[in-house]
Amino acid sequence: MAKIYAYVTHADGVADDVAMEYIEAAKKIDSSASVTAVVTGSGADLDKVAQSITSLYSEVIKVDNEALAYPNAEVVRKALCNILDASAIVLAPHNTFGMDLCPGLSIKLDSAFAADAVDFEGVDGTSLKLVRQELGGAVSTHVTCDISAGAVITIRPGAFAPTEGGSAGGTVVDKSGDAGDLTSKRRFLEVVEAEVGDVDITKSDVLVSIGRGIEEEDNIEIAQELAEAMGAVVSCSRPIVDAKWLEKSRQVGTSGQTVKPKVYMAMGISGSFQHMGGIKGNPYIVAVNKNPKAPIFQVADVGIVEDILEFMPALTEAIKEM
Amino acid sequence: MEILVCVKRVPDTAENEFELNSEGNDLDRDDLVYSVNEWDNYAVEEAIQIVDNVGGSVTVVTVGDDESEEVLRREMAMGANNGILLSDDAFEGSDGKGIATILKAEVEKGKYDLILTGAQADEGAGQVGGMLAAMLDLPYASLVNKIEVDGDSTIKVGREIEGGNQEMNEIDLPCVLSIQTGINEPRYVGIRGIRKVAQVEIPVKSASDLGIDASNVGEAGAKTKRVDYFVPDLGEGAEMLEGSTDEIIAQLIERIKSKGGLA
Numbered sequence: 001m002a003k004i005y006a007y008v009t010h011a012d013g014v015a016d017d018v019a020m021e022y023i024e025a026a027k028k029i030d031s032s033a034s035v036t037a038v039v040t041g042s043g044a045d046l047d048k049v050a051q052s053i054t055s056l057y058s059e060v061i062k063v064d065n066e067a068l069a070y071p072n073a074e075v076v077r078k079a080l081c082n083i084l085d086a087s088a089i090v091l092a093p094h095n096t097f098g099m100d101l102c103p104g105l106s107i108k109l110d111s112a113f114a115a116d117a118v119d120f121e122g123v124d125g126t127s128l129k130l131v132r133q134e135l136g137g138a139v140s141t142h143v144t145c146d147i148s149a150g151a152v153i154t155i156r157p158g159a160f161a162p163t164e165g166g167s168a169g170g171t172v173v174d175k176s177g178d179a180g181d182l183t184s185k186r187r188f189l190e191v192v193e194a195e196v197g198d199v200d201i202t203k204s205d206v207l208v209s210i211g212r213g214i215e216e217e218d219n220i221e222i223a224q225e226l227a228e229a230m231g232a233v234v235s236c237s238r239p240i241v242d243a244k245w246l247e248k249s250r251q252v253g254t255s256g257q258t259v260k261p262k263v264y265m266a267m268g269i270s271g272s273f274q275h276m277g278g279i280k281g282n283p284y285i286v287a288v289n290k291n292p293k294a295p296i297f298q299v300a301d302v303g304i305v306e307d308i309l310e311f312m313p314a315l316t317e318a319i320k321e322m
Numbered sequence: 323m324e325i326l327v328c329v330k331r332v333p334d335t336a337e338n339e340f341e342l343n344s345e346g347n348d349l350d351r352d353d354l355v356y357s358v359n360e361w362d363n364y365a366v367e368e369a370i371q372i373v374d375n376v377g378g379s380v381t382v383v384t385v386g387d388d389e390s391e392e393v394l395r396r397e398m399a400m401g402a403n404n405g406i407l408l409s410d411d412a413f414e415g416s417d418g419k420g421i422a423t424i425l426k427a428e429v430e431k432g433k434y435d436l437i438l439t440g441a442q443a444d445e446g447a448g449q450v451g452g453m454l455a456a457m458l459d460l461p462y463a464s465l466v467n468k469i470e471v472d473g474d475s476t477i478k479v480g481r482e483i484e485g486g487n488q489e490m491n492e493i494d495l496p497c498v499l500s501i502q503t504g505i506n507e508p509r510y511v512g513i514r515g516i517r518k519v520a521q522v523e524i525p526v527k528s529a530s531d532l533g534i535d536a537s538n539v540g541e542a543g544a545k546t547k548r549v550d551y552f553v554p555d556l557g558e559g560a561e562m563l564e565g566s567t568d569e570i571i572a573q574l575i576e577r578i579k580s581k582g583g584l585a
Binding site for chain 1: 349419444445450452455460462463482483484485487489490492493494497507546547548549550551552553559567568572574578581584585
């Protein structure tokens, strides 16, 4: 029977949604596994988080230290190395924190590492089988992970069904005394908030969102004309911001804005999970892409295989004639 | 500042439609277009800009076969001073830890102030930089979208975190950073630039040159192994509209109207 630790990230005294998703993930690894939550932080917020997840976990380990008040992955790693049983399976979210923490943690624990699991298919002996994606989501792979000396695994947020409520009636175990030396060669300074742009894409019911398929900066006008005809606003995926064609405040995704439109027009967007992670509220998703194998067609409601540079002007004309 | 940038030759996601081979267990690699991992170009550009400002040199290194030499030359055409190819049959099938083990051996042969990687590559794991740092006992920061060189012993780095926010850190040198796209605008490399570095010698180092025990790397040392590739069914969710463009548009407008997207 595997021992599983679930590292629960949190902000402002509230556990992240992944706390509910670990339960299902752990079940798929080994339905007989015992799952212990681990939370690190400082003060009243930490206590609140630890208490709140006792409904989900029978054991919650908390590590309280001022050095852990901000989740600096380098400091968290040091604490975890002193607290975790190295032969266990450690789960963390595949987000900007988990990516910072986990590869190095696996080295320090001398464990196997697997990133961004979207599904598990159980353990055979000491071999855990999992599903992940490569090449920006274009292909999926089965991966085996030798867990005989433990493993650190990041899971994709949102990939596992959340466990609501729960009645584990767990207890909080304080291991703050075991954290050890938490000095670090990397010191957190501050969080610089994202700049506010001229347009608030989070307020629009309809978004005309463009990706690499727009090809050139001059072609953005084509999307703007469609947006105008629809009474919509233009948003975009990451490559458009990287190319400096639109400002960061127009970017939809986990590293950009979270939007909740009624209709989302994904124009020439491949549909990476980081992008789709910024779309909430189950909007009606229209995908137009000239690549019939684009992952966006897996998640869209309606799909059209066409070149957006020809399709958008035609759609704009048709809407104007209505 | 002496900077090492770790780069990788990968299938180009913008240029390829990925299909499986006839056995259905691997990509059909016959016609794949390869290029430098997109993130790595940003890492090399950042390294060049730092050296332009404060002096030093940029070395690019990769683990791969003979064909990986072309990505080293491309980065040298951008302005990297040196290239090193780490190549050995024993390296084939390495997992992330195996690649980090190979790179560590090379890092220890030099004296670098800063080691950069792309934030992730074709496999989307984002693992090698963090592993390398932990093996070397150096501090690490991932998803870096800003570097301020303001001292000899420390630098300031910004990390991209959720919601478009930026986490600023002070980090001691030497350190390992993984670089996020958008940190700069990588310079264009033309045919002439590539020609200029075509004759520059790129040393090739094997497992024995690096003093690596072959059982720790490659297939033999890998704890995490890819079993197969598969492609999820096309159009699982989407209703695909077909017909002439006019017909498609008529159907689409009707659907958008019913969902409240058009008055």
